[in-house]
Structures are given as structure tokens and as C-alpha cells.
Amino acid sequence: xxxxxxxxxxxxxxxxxxxxxxxxxxxxxxxxxxxxxxxxxxxxxxxxxxxxxxxxxxxxxxxxxxxxxxxxxxxxxx
Amino acid sequence: xxxxxxxxxxxxxxxxxxxxxxxxxxxxxxxxxxxxxxxxxxxxxxxxxxxxxxxxxxxxxxxxxxxxxxxxxxxxxxxxxxxxxxxxxxxxxxxxxxxxxxxxxxxxxxxxxxxxxxxxxxxxxxxxxxxxxxxxxxxxxxxxxxxxxxxxxxxxxxxxxxxxxxxxxxxxxxxxxxxxxxxxxxxxxxxxxxxxxxxxxxxxxxxxxxxxxxxxxxxxxx
Ligand SMILES: [Zn+2]
Numbered sequence: 001x002x003x004x005x006x007x008x009x010x011x012x013x014x015x016x017x018x019x020x021x022x023x024x025x026x027x028x029x030x031x032x033x034x035x036x037x038x039x040x041x042x043x044x045x046x047x048x049x050x051x052x053x054x055x056x057x058x059x060x061x062x063x064x065x066x067x068x069x070x071x072x073x074x075x076x077x078x
Numbered sequence: 079x080x081x082x083x084x085x086x087x088x089x090x091x092x093x094x095x096x097x098x099x100x101x102x103x104x105x106x107x108x109x110x111x112x113x114x115x116x117x118x119x120x121x122x123x124x125x126x127x128x129x130x131x132x133x134x135x136x137x138x139x140x141x142x143x144x145x146x147x148x149x150x151x152x153x154x155x156x157x158x159x160x161x162x163x164x165x166x167x168x169x170x171x172x173x174x175x176x177x178x179x180x181x182x183x184x185x186x187x188x189x190x191x192x193x194x195x196x197x198x199x200x201x202x203x204x205x206x207x208x209x210x211x212x213x214x215x216x217x218x219x220x221x222x223x224x225x226x227x228x229x230x231x232x233x234x235x236x237x238x239x240x241x242x243x244x245x246x247x248x249x250x251x252x253x254x255x256x257x258x259x260x261x262x263x264x265x266x267x268x269x270x271x272x273x274x275x276x277x278x279x280x281x282x283x284x285x286x287x288x289x290x291x292x293x294x295x296x297x298x299x300x
Contacts, residue, residue: 016268020239022246047194047209051272052240054213058222059241061112067125071107071132075100078136 006034011041019048099139102148103132110156116237117160119226127163131156153242157252164230189265193272212279224274232267235260 011034017023018031035042063071103110110131114124135155142151197208225233238244238252239260246264250257 016265020246043207043209044194047213050213051193051216054216054218054221055225055236055240055271058218058225059112059116059237060108061115063107063111063128064121064125067111067128068107070125070129071103074129074132074136075096075103078096078099 006030008038008041015045015048098145099136106149113241116225117234127160131159134159188273189269191269191273193276196276220278224271227274228267228270232263235263236267239264
């Protein structure tokens with residue numbers, strides 16, 4: 001029973017893999033449980049999540065007019 | 079394998095396909111271009127990658143299994159288009175830009191850098207929660223610049239994993255590298271990215287370097 005509680009250090013070490021959904025479901029569930037009760041790790045996880053959300057936002061950009069015309073011309077050809 | 083029907087060009091089926099294709103491409107355009115821009119960090123290259131990907135996608139549309147998969151499929155074509163362009167260029171240059179053993183080149187500070195930890199140094203005087211304030215102030219321009227400053231192999235894994243949500247295995251397959259390499263590049267890339275953000279965040283806005291053009295704040299140069 002006691003082996004399923006992780007230390008903060010273990011959680012932080014696996015935090016990115018956890019956020020990337022790369023951990024098996026059991027470990028992932030253990031981290032879920034830890035985050036529900038540990039304010040410090042929760043706040044760290046939230047920070048990394050929000051930062052990642054911002055990284056995602058950088059990959060959305062209105063294409064320049066020139067590219068829009070180029071794509072339009074291609075589509076018209078199809 | 080059968081030759082196309084003579085009237086295929088004008089069949090209603092083909093017209094419907096064409097319209098759906100067009101509609102989807104246009105809907106995804108901002109993300110296609112934005113992703114290509116983050117991958118290539120060069121507007122001209124990004125335009126070429128998007129145009130080439132759209133062309134490839136159209137000619138291989140028969141590979142698509144159902145329109146509900148179009149988005150993921152098109153981004154996969156985009157990534158592959160970028161990767162082949164990247165390889166072509168790299169094979170012409172010397173291969174010193176490989177970063178397969180990132181740990182060897184990193185100081186411990188770089189390897190383990192954590193923005194969150196930095197923000198919680200005891201001598202920093204914040205009220206409220208420093209991490210929220212940092213994120214609230216973080217401008218997209220700085221984040222783009224920090225991403226663009228990463229060496230290619232690092233930046234690419236960040237874009238594939240954080241932006242596009244690929245698994246480590248998928249990234250390993252796309253880039254034809256071992257999954258352990260994906261892991262180490264990703265971890266090094268994140269540490270570096272956070273370090274850059276920390277450095278930018280600690281510089282007064284006026285001192286920020288407007289050199290890497292394209293940003294809208296370039297106007298105030300002497
Ligand atoms: Zn904890």
C-alpha cells in the first residue's frame with residue numbers, strides 16, 4: 001500500500017512525461033493523486049501546462065497574402 | 079490501379095472531394111503556416127513547406143482514410159515535407175549540427191534549468207504567485223524568439239510534442255531516431271527554452287534586441 005505514494009521529487013522528475021501522457025496508466029494515476037493533495041507540485045504542473053499552452057499559440061499565424069494567393073491558385077487548378 | 083475514368087475530372091464525386099479539400103485546407107491555414115514557421119523559422123521556407131505539403135496532400139488524397147482524419151493526416155504530410163527539406167539541406171552542410179548527445183554539451187545549469195524554480199527563488203520579491211505573473215506577462219514574441227533560438231533538432235521535437243501532441247514513439251518514427259534520443263532532446267530543449275525565457279524576462283523591454291526582424295515592435299530603432 002505504501003509503495004504507491006510518490007515523493008515530490010519523483011513527481012517532478014516525471015512531470016513532463018506525465019504531461020506528455022507517456023507514463024503508464026498506473027504511474028499516471030499515482031501522479032494524479034499526488035497532485036490532488038500536494039499544492040506545491042500542483043502549482044508546478046499548472047505552470048508547465050500553461051507554458052505549453054502558450055507554446056502552442058505560437059504555432060498559429062495568419063499566412064501572408066502571397067501564400068494565400070499561391071494556395072488559392074493551386075486549389076483552382078485541382 | 080485502374081486508369082482514371084475519362085470523365086473523372088468532371089465527375090460530381092471528384093468535385094465534392096475538391097471542395098472538401100479546399101474547405102479543410104483553408105480552415106487549417108493559420109495553423110499550417112504557423113507550424114511551418116516554427117519548424118523552419120523562416121517565412122519563405124514556411125511558405126514553401128505549406129505549398130508543397132498541400133500539393134503532396136492533394137496528389138495522395140487516396141491514402142486518406144476518411145475525412146475525419148484529414149487534419150492529422152495533413153499535418154503529418156506537412157511534417158514530412160519539412161523533414162525532407164531539412165534533410166536535403168543538412169546533407170549539404172557538414173553534419174556538425176547533430177545534437178544526438180545533448181547531455182555532453184550542456185552545463186548542469188542548462189540541463190536542469192527550471193523556470194518555475196527560478197521564479198521561486200527566495201530573494202525575488204513578488205506578491206501573489208510569481209509563476210502566474212510571469213505567464214501573464216509573457217508575450218508571444220518573446221516565446222517565438224526563444225523557440226527560434228533553439229538548435230534545429232531541439233526545436234523540432236518541441237514543435238512535434240508540445241504543439242502537435244505526438245507521442246515520443248511517433249516522433250522517433252518521423253525523425254528516424256531512437257526514442258531515447260527524442261527524450262533527451264526534448265528535455266534539453268525544454269530546459270534551454272525556459273532558460274531563454276528567464277533571460278528575456280529579466281531584461282527591460284527597451285533593451286530587447288529587435289534584430290531578428292519580423293516583430294511588430296521594430297519601429298523604434300534609431
Ligand atoms: Zn508534491
